[in-house]
Amino acid sequence: MRVRNKPWAKDKIAEHPEVVIPNPMDVKGHWREVFKNDHPVHLEIGTGKGQFILGMAKQYPMINFIGIEIEASIIVSALEKWLEEPLANVLLLNENAEQITDFFAEHEVDDMYLNFSDPWPKNRHEKRRLTYRSFLKSYEAILKPGGRLNLKTDNQGLFEYSLESFSKYGLQLEHISLDLHASDYKENVKTEYEEKFSQKGQRIYRCEAIFPQ
Template sequence: MRIRNKPWAMDYLKEHSHIVDITHTYKQNIHDFFDEEQPLHIEIGTGMGTFITELAKKNPDINYLGVELDKNIIIRVVEKIVEQDLKNVRLVLLDANFIGEYILPDTVSKIYLNFSDPWPKTRHAKRRLTHNTFLTQYESILKSGCPLQFKTDNRGLFEYSLQNLNAYGMKFEEVRLDLHDDEPEANIRTEYEEKFSGNGNRIYLLKASF
C-alpha cells in the first residue's frame, strides 16, 4: 500500500505530541506517556491503525503503544485516536531496530507483529522483524512468559519465522496455518489482512514466548 508523502506531516505530529512521541521524550519512561499505569502491549508497525485502536476500545484496562517509522502512516493512526478519543493508545515515531533502547527491560506484556515487510531476499534477512537481532530485544522488554503474536500472509516469512523462533528456543503457544478458517471471534483484522484475505491469500498466525 503506497502512501503519498505529506509535507505537513511533522507539523501535524508536533501538534499532537500528547499522542505521538516524535522527539523520544518518553524513552525508557513510557508509562508516563499514558494517563493510567496499566499493562503495556506494543504493536510494531501500526499500518493505518485499525488493529491497535480496536484493541484499545475492547480493552480499556490495557495501554497500547504503536511503533511506526513512517510519518505519513502514523498520521492516519493519530487521526483515529483523536476521532475516537482513546486515552489508552500512544504512538512513537521510531525505527524498530531501537525498540530495546526506547523501552525498559521487563515492562511489556505482549508484542504484536502484523503483516511485517517480508524482505524476501536472503541478504535482507536481518531486516525481518523475526530475525535474532529483533528477538533479542523483544526478549529483553517482554516480561517473563509473555507472548509475541505474529500474523502474515507471506508463507516464506511465516516458515522463516517458525524456524527462527524455534532455533532461538521460543515456546510455541499457538500456530495457525489458515487463521480465517474457523476464525477466532477475538481476531481483529488489520487493513492489510482484509486486503490480502480478499485476494484469496491464506493468513498465518503464531504465538510464542521466550
C-alpha cells in the same frame, strides 16, 4: 508497497505530542506514568494506519497500547483516527523499531504484535526481517519474562522463516494457524492489510511465540 508521501504529515504529528510521543527515550521506564495507570503495556511494531491498535484498545480498555511506525505519512492516518475517537489507552511513536531498547526499559512491555511486516524475501535482506534473531533479542530485553510475541502475516515464506527463527531462539510456539479466518479463533482484530488480503482469498497465518520465564 510504495508509500504516498504526505508532506504535511510531520507538522500534523508535531501538533499532537499528547498522542505521538516526540522523545520516547525520555519516557523509557515510565510508560505507565504517561498512561497514568498500572495496566499492562502492549506494543505493536509496524502499526500502519492504526486500525488494529485502535480496535484492540476499544476491545481491551484495561490494557495500554503503544504503536510504533517509522513512516510519518502512514502513522498520521492512525493519528487522524485517534483524533476522531480519542482513546486514553493508546499512544503512538513515529520511530524506527530498531531502536526499541532505547524507548523501553527491561521487562517494561507485556505483549507484542507484528502484523503484516515486510517479508524481505531476498536472502541478503534476512537481517531486516522483524523476526530475525537480533530483533528477537531486542524484544526479549523489553518484554517481561514469559512475554508473548503475536505474529500475523499473509506471506507463507515469512511465516515459515519466523517459526524456524522462533524455535531456534528457544521460544515456545502456541496457537499456530495456517488459515486464521477459517479457524475457531474468536478474538481477532483485523488490520487494513488483513482485510485487503482476505478479500482476495489469501490465507492469513498466525502464531504466538512465548519467551522463556
